[in-house]
Amino acid sequence: MKLTLKIWRQENAKTKGKMVTYEMSDLSQDMSFLEMLDVLNQSLAIKGERVIEFDHDCREGICGQCSLVINGQAHGPESHYTTCQTHLRSFKDGDTLYIEPFRANSFPVIRDLKVDRSSMDKIIQAGGYISSFTGMAPEANAIPIHHDIAESAFDSAACIGCGACVATCKNSSAALFVSAKISHLAKLPQGKVEREERVQWMINAHDEEGFGSCTNTGACAMVCPQEVQLIDITRMNFEYNRALCHSKE
């Protein structure tokens, strides 16, 4: 099959970028989207041209390193996929594809399609953990956790931190990402001790890092590769209000 690729090229965060067109032919439907970029990069390398920088690592949808907005959709046309799981069978022969980086003020472009998502790490640093040190733990079965609670905590914990929610949100909010971690830990008895500090610290960090506010559009949950649910944002708001009511000050 043949595809026309219009790919965002940008030297660094300080320079202006632009779309550059590449014609691809002899592609197979079974190729993954990133394998197509591999082929393109090989042809650029032989010609001595700078290759297209894009993020990827595990290529099985779990590390969260791959990004890309394809034809306006974070992680491409299939819902709840990552870019690395997207295959060319999702496109038609002769299609033109617009390939851009995840765009958000909190995700500055490093080069081409690579962006810096350190801002998400900083939110976790603010409080997205349980402050138990190695060696402190009691016997694992000492605290029974209802099967359904554990499963529900897993649903939130499954977030891969890719940032597609941010790239999709019209406000560039990371609410779904933050709420997934807050919900994961608040649901579990181990995480309840610090729930009040955690939610406040994380939400403050979210705002300090320049992410926008959530206006409950729900676009984030439509693209999330791990299908993190919108109700986690409700849980986050509940936790936040609960924390204010329970303020120890």
Place this chain on the structure above:
Amino acid sequence: MALNAKIPEGPLKDKWQNYLAKTHIVNPANRKKLDIIVVGGGLSGGGAAASLAELGYNVKVFFFQDSARRSHSVAAQGGVNAAKNYKNDGDNVYRMFYDTIKGGDFRSREANVYRMSEVSVDLIDHMVAQGVPFGREYSGYLSNRSFGGVLVSRTFYARGQTGQQLLMATYQAMMKQVKVGTLKQYKRHEILDIVIVNGKARGIIARDLDTGKIERHAAHAVVFGTGGFGKIFYLSTLAMNSNGSANWRAHKKGAYFANPSWTQIHPTALPQAGEHQSKLTLMSESLRNDGRIWVPKKKDETRAPGDIPDEDRDYYLERRYPAFGNLVPRDVASRAAKERMDAGHGVGPLKNAVYLDFKTAIEKLGVDTIRERYGNLFTMYEKITAINAYKEPMKISPAAHFSMGGLWVDYELQTSIPGLFAVGEANFADHGANRLGANSLLQASVDGNFILPNTISNYLSNEIRAGKISTDTPEFEEAEKAVKEQVEKLLAIKGTMPVDKIHRRLGKIMFKEVAMSRNEKGLKWAIEEIKKLRKEFWENVAVSGDQNGPNSELEKAGRLADYLEIAELMAVDALNRKESCGAHFREDFQTEDGEAMRDDKNFMYSSAWEWENGDNWKLHKEPLEFTEVKPTVRSYK
């Protein structure tokens, strides 16, 4: 240097406690004067970084990903083993130790394996406390499943994303220490060399992958949690950027490389679909709990799998290994699949796969139970292949997966370079010639969280008077210069062969002759081919762009340059070992019914290779002494 594994005195079951009782530790006030560099932010490196930072050392952690949460531990699916005996099925530390020793075909170090089994119990407690949402029974207590090579259920799991969940816990523990200020992270940094001063590891040379800047970093000790090098096969279950470079650079500076040829070929990955393919996605071994593996009895079977009646199917694992059936260890399962495919029974368009069928399990347990157990794996399968595995069997195929070999370490996890430690997959001792499923997450985590923090102090207790280590020394100068020269050399070639193409060719050589089945002629051929390919690489590789910023081709080229040397040592190691054991199957050493034939008289040792200038290695042998177990023929029949 003679090998000294420093195995503590006393009976096997007391060794670790004896060690802990006598080892030197560092006064809390002195810990903040000691700097430690950790390379790798995954379960082993990240666990070490977090635990050492909690103790109060100054820790710097380096990784090439943009966040430690993306380290490849994230991709481990099935679970983590621990001898909790929650199932009352007769499990205990000794049984777990024995299963692991036997699984490794009596080629691992007894004391290390016992310690790993012993500490496994604490690890589950630790991970639960960190918030890992392990699977639970309706009573609220932790649930277990079974894995290949064992007869008990000792595997803890978080659906099919156990690695991700353990890594999140570890990553969060790291982030907590970043906030406290005892841990500093250097993301998107790749290690290009290690610096030795007066015989001790004193720092690293790293490249900032965003700016291209070459940096010097010094410390009192260096810890490698750098993972495995299975990506050498190009097509593998590893992440695209996983590499063997840090280990190899350390090897060239004096660290011995142990059992480099022992690569686990995982039996249940997705088959290659075409020439463009970059990755073979793993399907967790846990699927073999409920899935049955078969191929058509007829060679040129044209019927769809669903139309083939039971009498025309060959459930070859159940046929050959009735005791363990579909749950034989990985090396056995992979080899059996290869045997069937070589005999012309492979399925799929390229005849390079076997069926993994859930029909029986779905009939017995219902589709909902199967979905709860493996839902995400079925979804992942469908995303990649567009096939619904609830309705028709999966097609699976063996793929390069885990490096049992790695940097040689003693009982303290210290390499043959004083001050350089290796944890997790980067080292060697625990898995012998074949790793059991769900022991990888275990080893990585216990090395990082529980073992290294207790052994590194023995070394660091002698460093409290060393003062700050300077990077302004001739040793750093020289190492930096060599790194810069290599970068410039790679950019100056301006050839016509893309890095990936050369890597793919290397992978083909390795998969053909240095993978599931080896022989003398093939290995000698492989060594010649690797040398030729290496020459071609240095004459004709195409690396475009420059070094002053991100350049993924340059990164890949540097890693491939090292792979082209590691490959040769792997073949040299396989050639030296004239026996079959675990994943190392020599066609010239097999029984009449095609099983591995060990030679305990001549090869009851770990091979530790010392780099000698040029492409020459000196072999050191660490004899393996078994005090508690008697090596037997490993049978799963």
